[in-house]
Amino acid sequence: MKKFLKWIGIILAALSGLIILALAVIYFQTESRLNRVYAAPVDTLPIPTDAASIEHGRRIFQYRGCEACHGEQLQGKIYLDDPALGQVIAGNLTRGEGGYGASFSDADWVRAIRYGVRPDGTPLLFMPSTEFYFLSDDDLADVIAYIKSVPPVDHVQPPSSLSLTGRAAMTLVPAITFIPAELIPMDAPRPVAPEAGVTAEYGEYLTLSCKVCHGLTMSGGLIPGFPSDWPPAPNLTWGAGSSLPAWEESDFIHFMRTGMRHGSQVDAKYMPWSSYKFMTDDELRSVWVYLQSLPPLEYGNR
Numbered sequence: 608m609k610k611f612l613k614w615i616g617i618i619l620a621a622l623s624g625l626i627i628l629a630l631a632v633i634y635f636q637t638e639s640r641l642n643r644v645y646a647a648p649v650d651t652l653p654i655p656t657d658a659a660s661i662e663h664g665r666r667i668f669q670y671r672g673c674e675a676c677h678g679e680q681l682q683g684k685i686y687l688d689d690p691a692l693g694q695v696i697a698g699n700l701t702r703g704e705g706g707y708g709a710s711f712s713d714a715d716w717v718r719a720i721r722y723g724v725r726p727d728g729t730p731l732l733f734m735p736s737t738e739f740y741f742l743s744d745d746d747l748a749d750v751i752a753y754i755k756s757v758p759p760v761d762h763v764q765p766p767s768s769l770s771l772t773g774r775a776a777m778t779l780v781p782a783i784t785f786i787p788a789e790l791i792p793m794d795a796p797r798p799v800a801p802e803a804g805v806t807a808e809y810g811e812y813l814t815l816s817c818k819v820c821h822g823l824t825m826s827g828g829l830i831p832g833f834p835s836d837w838p839p840a841p842n843l844t845w846g847a848g849s850s851l852p853a854w855e856e857s858d859f860i861h862f863m864r865t866g867m868r869h870g871s872q873v874d875a876k877y878m879p880w881s882s883y884k885f886m887t888d889d890e891l892r893s894v895w896v897y898l899q900s901l902p903p904l905e906y907g908n909r
């Protein structure tokens with residue numbers, strides 16, 4: 608009996624030793640990913656100061672979802688607060704107390720938005736630069752012009768931090784993109800953005816964010832890495848199981864502005880029409896043209 612208990616003790620000690628070792632490995636691995644210094648390119652974009660460019664930048668800031676995460680006054684907001692993952696803060700972008708506007712150079716803005724890195728080259732968490740990497744020089748310059756034009760707001764927030772279980776998820780769940788900078792082809796030639804116009808190409812440029820939820824092929828399905836109580840994303844191609852072939856262009860524009868579909872409203876928490884409503888009629892038309900140009904796929908071929 609005594610011998611048996613001794614063996615149980617040895618096994619338990621070995622197991623807890625293994626767990627501690629695994630946690631230590633996860634901690635040090637994630638620490639090195641979080642502290643990696645990226646040699647992101649330094650693109651020099653002339654930042655305009657005229658009212659029309661600033662106004663255009665404001666609209667892009669709204670329909671690309673920056674405002675939803677960073678706040679209407681750009682004062683910063685808590686993006687994620689969950690003990691299982693950690694606390695991630697979308698920063699105050701103004702020149703007020705606690706704001707990055709007081710210290711960021713034009714090059715710092717470009718590197719943060721386009722490449723997802725801080726001024727010291729370490730990566731930002733969850734900031735969707737994988738999408739903003741594709742913004743044209745002109746669009747990005749207008750967004751920065753707008754950010755620089757807003758009144759200062761004093762709002763001091765703590766730095767972002769991940770919990771130990773959040774670090775474990777960062778190691779074990781590749782479907783969640785913790786560090787967008789890891790996915791950005793920093794050395795590749797810059798992608799060429801299409802001219803604005805009611806074309807499928809320009810529509811595709813405006814739908815980069817849709818793909819996170821509706822899938823790379825836009826055929827919808829359950830959204831990987833999202834909470835299980837989320838509704839699945841519908842098929843946006845003209846294939847089997849899509850409701851869009853029965854929609855008119857005007858139904859689509861109305862839906863993207865109001866979330867209203869067949870007389871009931873879709874929650875903007877799931878389908879962010881509260882950001883997309885800032886697109887012009889022509890911009891939404893080009894999205895509609897793009898969706899129709901997609902290969903028709905059956906629902907769920909993400």
Ligand code: HEC
Nearest residue numbers: 671672673676686696697698707719720731732733734767
């Ligand atoms: C899904 C939410 C989300 C969206 C959309 C988003 N951001 Fe961020 N952004 C973040 C988070 C979170 C951070 C900070 C991450 C950290 O602390 O590691 C951040 C960081 C930044 C930073 C660096 C300063 C800081 O807060 O640490 C800038 C600049 C920035 N975002 C600008 C933008 C602009 C411009 C857009 C739109 C083109 C945008 N963001 C869209 C979440 C978002």
Ligand code: HEC
Nearest residue numbers: 814816817820838839840841850851868873874877878879
């Ligand atoms: C954050 C996730 C998310 C993003 C980003 C997103 N959608 Fe959605 N979308 C959804 C979900 C979820 C639904 C279904 C909501 C429901 O049924 O309650 C939906 C519904 C729709 C519908 C209604 C389709 C139908 O069959 O009823 C259309 C149209 C649509 N989205 C278009 C878009 C377009 C275009 C974009 C990008 C410009 C986009 N969505 C971006 C999650 C998203």
